[in-house]
Every structure is written in C-alpha cells, then in structure tokens.
Amino acid sequence: MTDTTIRTYSGETQREQEPRASEDEQCPECGGRLVSDSEHAETVCSECGLVVEEDEIDRGPEWRAFDSAEKDKKSRVGAPTTKMMHDQGLSTNIGWQDKDAYGRSLSSRQRQKMQRLRTWNERFRTRDSKERNLKQALGEIDRMASALGLPENVRETASVIYRRALDEDLLPGRSIEGVATSALYAAARQAGTPRSLDEIAAVSRVDRMELTRTYRYIVRQLNLEIKPADPESYVPRFISDLDLSDETERRARDLLESARKEGVHSGKSPVGLAAASVYAAALLTNEKVTQNDVSEVASISEVTIRxxxxxxxxxxxxxTV
Known part of the structure; x- marks a missing residue:
C-alpha cells in the first residue's frame, strides 16, 4: 500500500459527508465512495478512510445556511436591491474620476469619451418622466434623512411610501418635495423615531403649511396606520444632545408616566411634553441646563417648556401623595 494518510470517521460524520460524494469517483484501494471533508480540506474514502487528496482549496462561501431563505439572504452576487434608488440599484454607475484601473489620468480624448458615456448612461437610467420624478424624490428623501440623522430603515420606508403615492397617481397638483417630505415624516413616526414638524420643515424645501396639508392627504389616501407620537420617544435624543445623565433620562420617563396616568398629556404637543420632562428631570437631579438650552434642542419656545x-x-x- 502507498504511503498515504488514513483517517477514521464515525458513522455520523460519514452520513454528513455522503451528500457531497461524487458517484463516478471511487477509492483506489477498496473501490468505496469518496467524500469531501471540508473541515480538513481533504477527499476521503467513506469505507476504508484513505485520504486521496489533501490541502484542497475550498471554493465555497465562508457562511453557512440551513434553509433556502437564509441562503438567498446571505448570498452575495453584486449589491443588494434597495428601494432608496429609482432603479433599485440594478443599473451601472460610471465613476466621475477620469482615471484608469491603475490610477493613471486619462487622455483628453478618453475623458471626452467617458463624459459622453456618463451622459448616455444617465439618459438610459431615467427613460421617462416617472423615473425622473422618482430619482429626484428619492434624492430629496436621502438628503433630508441625512440632515435629520434618521436610520436607513426609515429611508427605505419613506421610499416605499413615495412609490405608492406615485403609483396611485397622488402627485398631480402637489410638489415632489412636499410629497417626499410627507413620506419621510410618516416613515419616521412609523419607525418610532419621530421628528417634529419644525425639524422636518427646517431641512425641507417646502413650508410647514404645505407639509401638514400634504401629509394629511397622503396618510388618508394611502390608509397609513400611524399612531400618535409618544413623548418618550423624543426623550433619548434630547438627553443625548444636552449631554445629560441616565438618571435624568429615567426621571424624565417617570414624569411622563405620571402625566399619562393623570391625563395631563391629553391634547398637548408630544415634543413640548418631552422637552419639559427633560428640563424638570434635570432640575430634580441638580444638573445644570437652562430652558434656552432645551428650547434650542427641541425647537420649541421657552414659554411652552415653562x-x-x-x-x-x-x-x-x-x-406621590
């Protein structure tokens, strides 16, 4: 017998490896089936344990999947699709740098050629008015979400809401910016990371009156289920912006809970209640914060806080009593 390593496997290991065996490959010693042992990077006989090949290259993925859904989720064949782009990220982008693969600058003739390719690429990516509309709106949503510090899931939800409004022909008579802002405001409230109307209007290209009017229309026409904003959802952001302690945040939540049980919160602005609770909690914990500081963070007046x-x-x- 040749000088070859022989490895012994338990019956359980053999059964795990058997599905990866090749039917036309046989052991040179006993004629048994050969199986691939990915853990040791070897090809082994399932009968006698003869190691036929070793130090093999594993060409499979580094991740494991236990069902088809998990496999599709983990599989990486290009960038994932996203609702945040008008073409869902399936098209090709041509970079703006006029350099080749080695980082060398292109000649003037090549630069002109690349500029023409970029122009035609943009024309093909937005072939009709609907795609141009969608591209502009999704760009606005991304810009405003970045300015407000909203997470990616809120941007995705806002993009879906805008797409629904566009598909149901709700845009005639309304500006693209107004509908995009309303979609972002609705998405932020649905995700539990709300922003006040003043904060949204500050980064939008439309005024507050148009925003509120368009928002009500979009919610009504699309039958969006949006709960009233919870004052407690604003507290962590205000605490973080004012650099206050965890004890102050806990006291602010306790104050809001007491107000809810007493019915004080009814008919009051959630932002105003949240800002007032943060200020009151700071007083109770002897932290130095002024009404003006809280007013600037919450974008409300000092009178409301008082x-x-x-x-x-x-x-x-x-x-307490």
Whole structure:
C-alpha cells in the first residue's frame, strides 16, 4: 500500500459527508465512495478512510445556511436591491474620476469619451418622466434623512411610501418635495423615531403649511396606520444632545408616566411634553441646563417648556401623595 494518510470517521460524520460524494469517483484501494471533508480540506474514502487528496482549496462561501431563505439572504452576487434608488440599484454607475484601473489620468480624448458615456448612461437610467420624478424624490428623501440623522430603515420606508403615492397617481397638483417630505415624516413616526414638524420643515424645501396639508392627504389616501407620537420617544435624543445623565433620562420617563396616568398629556404637543420632562428631570437631579438650552434642542419656545414642566411636576406630586 502507498504511503498515504488514513483517517477514521464515525458513522455520523460519514452520513454528513455522503451528500457531497461524487458517484463516478471511487477509492483506489477498496473501490468505496469518496467524500469531501471540508473541515480538513481533504477527499476521503467513506469505507476504508484513505485520504486521496489533501490541502484542497475550498471554493465555497465562508457562511453557512440551513434553509433556502437564509441562503438567498446571505448570498452575495453584486449589491443588494434597495428601494432608496429609482432603479433599485440594478443599473451601472460610471465613476466621475477620469482615471484608469491603475490610477493613471486619462487622455483628453478618453475623458471626452467617458463624459459622453456618463451622459448616455444617465439618459438610459431615467427613460421617462416617472423615473425622473422618482430619482429626484428619492434624492430629496436621502438628503433630508441625512440632515435629520434618521436610520436607513426609515429611508427605505419613506421610499416605499413615495412609490405608492406615485403609483396611485397622488402627485398631480402637489410638489415632489412636499410629497417626499410627507413620506419621510410618516416613515419616521412609523419607525418610532419621530421628528417634529419644525425639524422636518427646517431641512425641507417646502413650508410647514404645505407639509401638514400634504401629509394629511397622503396618510388618508394611502390608509397609513400611524399612531400618535409618544413623548418618550423624543426623550433619548434630547438627553443625548444636552449631554445629560441616565438618571435624568429615567426621571424624565417617570414624569411622563405620571402625566399619562393623570391625563395631563391629553391634547398637548408630544415634543413640548418631552422637552419639559427633560428640563424638570434635570432640575430634580441638580444638573445644570437652562430652558434656552432645551428650547434650542427641541425647537420649541421657552414659554411652552415653562408651562408644561410645572404641570408635569404637579402630576408627579399628585401621584406621590
């Protein structure tokens, strides 16, 4: 017998390896089936344990999948599709750098050729008015979401809402920017990371009146289920922007919970209640923060904070008694 390594396998290991065996390959010693052992990078006989090949290259993926859905999710064949691009990211982009694969600058003739290719590529990517509309709107959504610090899932949801509005022909008579802003505002509230109307209007190209009017129309026509904003959802962001402690955040949540049980929150602005609770909690924990600081972070007036924080403290005293 040749000087070849022989490895012994348990019956369980053999059964795991058998599905990867080649039917036309046989062991040179006993004629048994050959199986591939990916753990040791070897091809082994399932009968006698003879190692026929070793130090093989594993050409499979580095991840494991236990069902078809997980396999499709983990498989990487190009960039994933996304609703944040008008063509779902399936088209090709030509880079703006006039350099070749080695980083060398292109000649003037090659630069002219690449510029023409970019022009025609853009024309083919947006072949009709609907795609041009969608491209502009999704660009606006991405710009505003970046300015507001909203996560990617909110941008995806806003893109889906805008696509629905476009498909159901809700845009005639309304601006692209107005519908895009309304979609982003609705998506942020659905995801539990709301932004106030003033914050949204500050980064939008439309005024607050048009935004509120378009938002109500989009929600009504698309039957969007959007719950009233919870004041507690604003508290972590305000605490972070003011660099306050975890104890202050906990006290602010307790104040809002007391206000909810006493019915103080009814008919009040969620942003105003959240800002007032943060200010009141800072006073209770002896942290240095002024009404002006909270007002700038929350984009509301100091008068609102003064009125609301007194109501919150009274509700908290009532619960304590």
């Amino acid at each position: 009125n609301r924080y007194k109501e919150l403290l009274e509700a908290s005293d009532t619960m």
